Amino acid sequence: MINDEELIKLALLIKNEEDDELAKLLEAAGFLFVPVLLKYILGAEDKLDDTLQNDYEETWEIVQKLVKRFKNRKPPKAVISVYLNKRSFKSAMADKVVPELRKTFFGLFDEFNAKWSGPESFDYRTKSYRDIEKWLKGLPKLMDLTTKDAVAKLVQASYEDGKGIKWLERELSNLPEFERKRARTTSITEGLRMYSASEYEAFMQNDSIVGKTWRHTHGINDPRKGHEAADGQTVAKDELFIVNGESCRYPRDPMLSAKESIHCHCFMEPVLIEETK
Template identity: 30%
Template sequence: MCKECWERIAKADDTEFLDSLELTNAERVVLEELYKQGENLIVEILELQGKALHDAIEELSEDLLIDIGELGKVLVSVQNGDLFTIQFEQAVYDAFTPLYHLAGESELSVLSNEKTWSTKNKAASRFAKNLQKLVPDMNGTSKDTMTRAFQKAIKEGKTPSDRALLVREISAAAAKGDAGPFTMERAITVSRTMSTAAANGGKLEGWKQSEVVNGKKWRSSKGDRTRKSHKKANGQVRALDEPFEVGKSKLMFPGDPAGRPEEIIRCRCTMQAIME
């Protein structure tokens, strides 16, 4: 799908989610900007990862280029570098922790004029760590995607030189974001997954700090793209400290990083506060 198409889908998802929050116009503008900043940071780090991988592939001899075992070693080596660990985790923290705080503070201000949101609360620290735990899974997905692509190239090439050339072409396309795990589609998928988690996680913490919200209700997003398990969860009511049961996962909120990938990736659901 074209870059513009994915951007339009992402914008529609953002609008639907933001409509579900109790935001002033000024808060909404800030939240939309944080969404965009998060996406830009993920795009930037994926571009750097793709380039690092391609540079490493370019240094291999023709014999090593057609050895899937050696290619796997290169993937692991690059992933163990700063770009695939420290910098990615830092980018996640920088991009989505502010969104968590704004969502939580916004909910708290609506519910209680006497409470003050703290940006140093323990819940926020725990959330940031849980969100960063998704990074190894995302790196694993990137490795699997590239491994399959390299295996296909090696299988399709008629001669060793043909196979090596195909591997280099796949690596170059991935580095440019034209294919593989470093595309705009991938960046939007990662960004929207993180955004949903951050906004819903902050929202839940704001409710807890208000001390006037007793429970939460799952609100499924609308449209044909909503998963069956999420539609089934629609209307499910739980105490603030009890998880929703969604598919095979127990989620404290939509997008909860503790959930299974199939239940949190590109989730667009939200929650409603229960006051009685």
């Protein structure tokens, strides 16, 4: 039988292999600065995973108290939501995860800025930067709503057909909202969002860049047809791309709907002023 130490080593080996595979995928997709990007993604993943694990423990404690109070009747969803407001999830996200993503934005901006010989100072007054800050500040609430909705449905379901507290404990522990997979998927999605946002910001703050070209990563399973069709679309740097009928400034722009943003592997290329002469 495998012991705890061997199990930990095996888990770390699997994670390292997954990280190496992610790096290969990012390189194949055409992303720049992959070692830097990967470092930021993994940093956010670790912080988010810790936050989700702590959230599970807090949620289970709250749920037990809730069920104890509502022994004979199903609690309304609104009441469950009020109970779940006592969790520290949103503040933990704001204190631990959001700073990691903000660090990702500025770290990658420096990389892009250096590559394209941009200005020495960062202009904090741009609308695109304010939009990213707004997105980051709203991310904890967005993720919290998803968790609360899933937990509320589970709690209410536990009152049906006498499923009870043991069933609820088992199902709660298996909720995707608390799994490391959520931490990984979110950190990749948000890390790539910061990648594109920082690249766009580097374009906007650089007078030598006048346009941008949308590039679709080929070889991705089940690609979005609209994203494939957008490959090669070139516009002025301050104009919007039209992708699958939606307008956006860059891939994974907060302007996009979730269905056009999540799991997007597209990227941009700059159009230099010297190329237009």
